[in-house]
Amino acid sequence: MKITAIRQGVVPISSAIANAYIDFSKMTASVVAITVESGDGRKATGYGFNSNGRYAQPGLLAERFIPRLEEAGELPGHADGGFDPTPAWTAMMKNEKPGGHGDRSVAVGVLDMALWDAAAKLAGVPLWKLLSDRFNGGRHDATAWVYAAGGYYHPGKDVEGLVEEMKRYLGMGYSVVKMKIGGSPGMPLREALLLDLNRIEAVLKLLDGDGSRLCVDVNGRFGLHAALSYGAAIQGFGLRWYEEPLDPLDYSTHATLAENYGPPLATGENLFSMLDARNLIRHGGLRPDRDILQFDPALSYGLVEYLRTLVMLREHGWSPRRCVPHGGHQFALNIATGLGLGGNESYPEVFAPFGGFASGVPVENSRVAMPDVPGIGFEVKNDLWAVLKDL
Amino acid sequence: MKITAIRQGVVPISSAIANAYIDFSKMTASVVAITVESGDGRKATGYGFNSNGRYAQPGLLAERFIPRLEEAGELPGHADGGFDPTPAWTAMMKNEKPGGHGDRSVAVGVLDMALWDAAAKLAGVPLWKLLSDRFNGGRHDATAWVYAAGGYYHPGKDVEGLVEEMKRYLGMGYSVVKMKIGGSPGMPLREALLLDLNRIEAVLKLLDGDGSRLCVDVNGRFGLHAALSYGAAIQGFGLRWYEEPLDPLDYSTHATLAENYGPPLATGENLFSMLDARNLIRHGGLRPDRDILQFDPALSYGLVEYLRTLVMLREHGWSPRRCVPHGGHQFALNIATGLGLGGNESYPEVFAPFGGFASGVPVENSRVAMPDVPGIGFEVKNDLWAVLKDL
Numbered sequence: 164m165k166i167t168a169i170r171q172g173v174v175p176i177s178s179a180i181a182n183a184y185i186d187f188s189k190m191t192a193s194v195v196a197i198t199v200e201s202g203d204g205r206k207a208t209g210y211g212f213n214s215n216g217r218y219a220q221p222g223l224l225a226e227r228f229i230p231r232l233e234e235a236g237e238l239p240g241h242a243d244g245g246f247d248p249t250p251a252w253t254a255m256m257k258n259e260k261p262g263g264h265g266d267r268s269v270a271v272g273v274l275d276m277a278l279w280d281a282a283a284k285l286a287g288v289p290l291w292k293l294l295s296d297r298f299n300g301g302r303h304d305a306t307a308w309v310y311a312a313g314g315y316y317h318p319g320k321d322v323e324g325l326v327e328e329m330k331r332y333l334g335m336g337y338s339v340v341k342m343k344i345g346g347s348p349g350m351p352l353r354e355a356l357l358l359d360l361n362r363i364e365a366v367l368k369l370l371d372g373d374g375s376r377l378c379v380d381v382n383g384r385f386g387l388h389a390a391l392s393y394g395a396a397i398q399g400f401g402l403r404w405y406e407e408p409l410d411p412l413d414y415s416t417h418a419t420l421a422e423n424y425g426p427p428l429a430t431g432e433n434l435f436s437m438l439d440a441r442n443l444i445r446h447g448g449l450r451p452d453r454d455i456l457q458f459d460p461a462l463s464y465g466l467v468e469y470l471r472t473l474v475m476l477r478e479h480g481w482s483p484r485r486c487v488p489h490g491g492h493q494f495a496l497n498i499a500t501g502l503g504l505g506g507n508e509s510y511p512e513v514f515a516p517f518g519g520f521a522s523g524v525p526v527e528n529s530r531v532a533m534p535d536v537p538g539i540g541f542e543v544k545n546d547l548w549a550v551l552k553d554l
Numbered sequence: 555m556k557i558t559a560i561r562q563g564v565v566p567i568s569s570a571i572a573n574a575y576i577d578f579s580k581m582t583a584s585v586v587a588i589t590v591e592s593g594d595g596r597k598a599t600g601y602g603f604n605s606n607g608r609y610a611q612p613g614l615l616a617e618r619f620i621p622r623l624e625e626a627g628e629l630p631g632h633a634d635g636g637f638d639p640t641p642a643w644t645a646m647m648k649n650e651k652p653g654g655h656g657d658r659s660v661a662v663g664v665l666d667m668a669l670w671d672a673a674a675k676l677a678g679v680p681l682w683k684l685l686s687d688r689f690n691g692g693r694h695d696a697t698a699w700v701y702a703a704g705g706y707y708h709p710g711k712d713v714e715g716l717v718e719e720m721k722r723y724l725g726m727g728y729s730v731v732k733m734k735i736g737g738s739p740g741m742p743l744r745e746a747l748l749l750d751l752n753r754i755e756a757v758l759k760l761l762d763g764d765g766s767r768l769c770v771d772v773n774g775r776f777g778l779h780a781a782l783s784y785g786a787a788i789q790g791f792g793l794r795w796y797e798e799p800l801d802p803l804d805y806s807t808h809a810t811l812a813e814n815y816g817p818p819l820a821t822g823e824n825l826f827s828m829l830d831a832r833n834l835i836r837h838g839g840l841r842p843d844r845d846i847l848q849f850d851p852a853l854s855y856g857l858v859e860y861l862r863t864l865v866m867l868r869e870h871g872w873s874p875r876r877c878v879p880h881g882g883h884q885f886a887l888n889i890a891t892g893l894g895l896g897g898n899e900s901y902p903e904v905f906a907p908f909g910g911f912a913s914g915v916p917v918e919n920s921r922v923a924m925p926d927v928p929g930i931g932f933e934v935k936n937d938l939w940a941v942l943k944d945l
Binding site: 186189216217218219220221222223225226227258260261262263264265266267268382383410411412413414415433434435436438439442445446 | 608
């Protein structure tokens with residue numbers, strides 16, 4: 164098994180949207196293509212990209228990770244006769260010191276995605292099937308639970324615009340939706356809370372008052388006081404989850420919040436290694452019977468590392484069903500169905516063309532089926548394939 | 555106050571040395587020069603670089619952080635009439651999400667160092683003096699405690715070579731030295747430990763058996779079992795410190811080790827933000843009366859972030875005297891004397907030209923005096939200035 168070609172590019176994700184922390188108007192994504200040859204005449208090209216929220220990594224890819232992959236030479240295959248991304252991953256991470264899991268975790272994640280796409284294509288099966296066979300005893304889910312993430316702040320967007328947006332998601336087949344809260348920097352807490360309660364109640368009305376169909380997302384902006392104040396105000400709604408109320412690394416404060424807020428909490432999209440994820444589990448006070456873990460494999464050194472995270476979770480008594488990855492990409496959707504996660508995020512209206520699923524596959528009752536094509540399925544997602552095929 | 559020019563370059567730090575985790579033969583460093591104009595005719599150019607162990611960041615600098623600084627425009631000055639790096643730092647970090655503190659922390663650290671060098675030069679004072687006046691009520695140390703870090707693994711280097719190296723450090727005026735241990739990958743623990751005990755005892759003999767003059771450094775390689783085994787074996791030596799025995803993010807295991815190993819532990823060089831440092835303090839079980847914190851401002855978003863770390867430490871009952879930064883650079887030396895840290899690392903024989911202090915300033919009794927020149931003092935460190943002036 165040998166890697167014979169690697170190409171990379173950068174694509175803008177221009178958008179006027181903003182969450183509580185950053186605006187996305189300058190966001191970019193790296194895209195890569197990796198060709199793997201089996202040595203017996205078979206070859207396949209896999210594709211990868213980084214999901215939203217973190218920037219493209221053309222520099223780190225060119226400076227460290229692509230050269231190491233190019234120099235890796237002959238790589239041991241998997242016991243099933245196919246390509247195994249793990250030795251390639253190890254080659255990429257050679258001479259990297261422990262700690263400091265950011266940015267490079269994105270660069271490695273982009274390449275890892277392409278390696279898994281190539282592995283599944285070489286085997287002639289969808290990635291969810293390869294993962295199911297290699298890591299899940301052949302078990303897999305026929306469909307994945309997905310929810311519609313949106314409700315961003317746009318210049319000029321009012322409560323009516325928010326409700327209209329959520330109505331569109333329901334029309335697309337989603338029954339659970341997510342909206343941003345806490346995005347009024349500089350506004351006094353009481354005033355911001357009243358504004359957000361108004362927004363939340365308007366959306367809840369659309370959802371027949373069913374809190375289990377609504378998630379709210381703070382994007383890490385609150386401190387303890389604001390998180391508790393919002394928590395007390397929304398506790399009665401019984402929301403599906405209250406997402407990233409605090410800085411992702413402030414584990415102790417998560418533990419305090421979890422003692423004071425009963426319904427589900429969700430976090431983890433800004434933790435980028437198994438070790439960081441383990442610290443959340445060890446110190447964050449989260450509850451394995453209800454809370455949601457959103458580690459995004461595409462931003463976190465890829466699936467090779469995510470498999471370690473799943474092992475760590477089991478060791479700590481957490482089911483993979485508690486995992487609903489951030490990012491809304493087909494890679495996580497394959498992982499969700501092949502390894503039995505709880506589901507996957509979806510961005511019906513933002514982060515195109517990277518968010519979303521195979522073209523023509525409908526969302527029904529907030530569940531989506533996987534296409535039966537080799538690899539991750541990029542070739543049957545028309546808008547994304549239009550970008551990737553140019554590599 | 556305005557930033558009018560920024561230039562960057564990359565310098566190799568070629569070296570055949572290795573620690574227990576990586577080899578340094580492909581290590582590189584970024585160097586930058588930033589020109590600041592005061593608006594009243596004064597201007598100054600400051601220089602920065604990243605200290606060893608993490609790679610140069612030409613990509614991240616060019617893609618995100620230099621453009622944001624260039625676009626920052628007019629910046630508010632400091633209350634003392636001088637340049638204040640904090641608003642420039644905030645401009646650099648605009649649109650960066652929380653979490654993921656690695657690589658970008660190095661890019662920002664390089665620029666931050668140059669901003670402080672420029673600030674001190676504009677004020678016409680050494681950086682330690684600027685820091686003392688702005689943050690330490692005018693107090694400062696006349697000299698800084700330094701120790702000689704070395705004892706790396708070289709191909710063909712034996713115990714005799716190690717003792718000769720340490721003897722040279724003593725001859726240079728250092729009374730405390732540091733050597734690597736745990737660098738025998740694949741070797742059974744018992745065998746590796748016996749080898750290292752042999753090396754430690756040879757160096758201790760040179761130091762008249764005084765354990766308080768010797769530090770040992772694992773570079774994060776051990777798990778709990780190896781860390782405890784080594785700890786039990788070296789406990790009787792009463793070493794100055796036992797450094798980075800565990801992965802930097804494995805806080806719980808640090809706490810367990812601290813319950814079982816009485817003499818000082820040291821760690822922190824691979825934690826790159828105040829929030830990561832706070833997690834070590836909250837969860838690592840370290841002891842404020844003896845343990846050593848080695849956060850390196852040059853790798854950790856610079857001094858703007860390090861000031862936050864020092865505030866956090868005081869809030870948790872830790873004196874700045876417990877801090878002895880990693881990196882062996884003049885930036886940390888200025889911080890150590892200006893803000894009253896415990897001292898600074900020094901690399902008398904490796905990582906030239908970035909390690910080391912002003913030319914012609916001798917180390918006496920493991921203490922070094924600061925030159926009285928404006929800025930960080932690069933211009934009076936001849937080998938380093940030869941590299942920086944080309945920018």
